[in-house]
Amino acid sequence: MGKPGAFLTYGRKVHELRPVDERVRDFDELYRELDEGERRVQASRCMMCGVAFCQTGHPFGRARSSGCPLHNLIPEWNDLVWRGRWREAADRLALTSPLPEFTSRVCPAPCEAACNLGSVEGEPTAIHDTERAISDWEWAHGGPAAFAAPRADAPRIAVVGSGPAGLACAWELARLGARVEIIERADRPGGLLMYGIPNMKLPKEIVERRCSLMEERGIAFRLESDAADPAIAAELVDEFDAVVLSVGAGAARTLDVPGMDSEGVVMAVDYLTASTKSVLAGTQPAISARGLDVVVIGGGDTGNDCVGTAVRQGAASVRQIEVMPEPPAERLPENPWPQWPNVKKTDYGQQEAIAAAGAEIRSWSVNTRAALADASGHVRALEVVDVEWAGGSPAEIEGSVRELPAQLVLIACGFTGPERGVLDAFGVAVPAAGAGRPLPIMDATESHRCAGVDGAATPDLGIWACGDARGGSSLVVNAIADGVACAHELARACKL
Known part of the structure; x- marks a missing residue:
């Protein structure tokens, strides 16, 4: 067209x-x-x-x-x-x-x-x-189209988590005729959209506008309610006909090296959350980069968001390190269209840090060996080493060990899956240690209905999962797509 x-x-x-x-x-x-x-x-x-x-x-x-x-x-x-x-x-x-x-x-x-x-x-x-x-x-011009209110006897469904998958699933379920309530442990709805993505990339009034519209359409929000608490999980099982777990992949991946417990070593999501809360409240952030040498470990989108946030907070310097090799500047023959292009990208935060430094701030094929702390227990530097990837695994390059000054280290190394506590609270089965990724086991391939641990109490229509909580950390658009698919499968089970 x-x-x-x-x-x-x-x-x-x-x-x-x-x-x-x-x-x-x-x-x-x-x-x-x-x-x-x-x-x-x-x-x-x-x-x-x-x-x-x-x-x-x-x-x-x-x-x-x-x-x-x-x-x-x-x-x-x-x-x-x-x-x-x-x-x-x-x-x-x-x-x-x-x-x-x-x-x-x-x-x-x-x-x-x-x-x-x-x-x-x-x-x-x-x-x-x-x-x-x-x-x-x-x-x-008036916003998304309205849909009919649910029947008074329509199934009641709790959606735990209000990130992209949870909002999409709740919206679709309500549109299809269910009575829906979203359970969120934070003080504001939106999950990743609210606290995991900086305001300059996704203005929070956009998130608030959607959540307000959902409330107008009859979708309730229950905030500051942590469903990982077994007592709260039991209440939801008793109160609702089905429960959907859309809690994201909140178990952040850290590094198993000495010194990671030093003060000033912070998980990226905690840093970004503190920053967004300060922006919304007009206060100083609980975790600030002002005047500090910052090193971001991880080269993905979250790492870039940390870089851009640190620049705005007035960091003295910002560096970003990545253990994987530097991507090529142009698409290689073995990566043809229409495959996703595996090429080097310089995103907004990296542009800003490079402009401030007057030079490239990123380093690839660099592995972290330890976080080095001062006498008070606060991180003062990272010990790193260059690696080469011959044979598909990293091997340290002799003589390349060095220190990078850092009073704030941000770990943006991705996520392993949903936090285990919420799965345990609802009696959801997970693979045995070493038998697979720590994701919920589904009743059947391609299904969104969770398999339960023997003897676990569940609502009549069961426990369901969608988005990153079901498949692991991925794109926002994938989470939304899976939330929609879960809603339609559950709606069929409810005979909506």
Whole structure:
């Protein structure tokens, strides 16, 4: 869909990041958006592909899937935006995506990686921006469409966790006719969206707006209620017909090296949470990088968010280290389109830290050997060593051991799975130690219903899981897609 031949006339143009020296002074949104006219031009570049890889969501090869995991009808709403038919575009997007205001801001756009135009000219259609434009238009014109209130005798379902999977699952269940209540242990709803992603990347009023709308549509929120408490879990089992665990992959991966218990060695999620709470409250953060040498361990998106946050807080210096090898600058022959491109990316936070330092702040193939503490027990440096990856495993390079000054070390090494306490509280079966990842065991392949430990009490319709709590740490869009799939499976079980 789109204007025939438009891709030959118009080049790719997307939103712009605000200048570095401007954006590092605040936690406001990073971007400057295109005007409506340019957005329509960009949507017109869609090529009328015979096979629209953009909406496949398929794992081509071993890399991250290319194409949209939600299977958004991208060529169709590109065509509608080009024609200026925004209401129809919003309706078409809503058929597959319940939370486009989030995916259009924090998703790395696997749809664009799979775009046929990208394979030919290196300039994929600006799908990410078009999705955000549609969502913004919809919110400016009354918001997502209303749905009927549930029957008084409809099944009552508790969704534990209000991150992307939980919100998507709750929204779909309510839309399909269930009575839904979201259980959240934090003081604000949103989970990862609220406290795991910095405000400049995802403004919190966007999260609050969606949660307020959900309350208007009859979805209740029960905050500061930790379902890992066996007493609270028992209450939920008694009170609801089914319980969905959408608690994310909250068990952060740390490093098994000396000194990790030193003061000043902090998990990335704790650091980002403290920062967001201070931004929302207008107070000083409980964990601050101001005036400190900061080292971020981990080269992914969370590590980049830590880098950008530390720069804004006034760190004296910021470094980022990654044990894996440096990615190539350009796509290699063994990583062809439409696979996800495994190439070096310099994201917003890294750009900011590089600008502040006047040089590259990242190092690859660097392993952490220890955190070194001063006499008071506070970290003063990291002992690191260069490694080479010959044979597929890291081997230390002789003579490369050194110290990196650091009074704040942020560990952004990913997550192993959901926190075990909440699984135990609901009697969910998990693999034996060493028998697999610490994820809930499902009743059947592809199912979202959890297998229980013998003798565990469960509600009539059982315990369910979705998102990162079910499959491990992944993209926000994957969590949303799995939340939707869980909702539809549970709705069938409820006969909604």
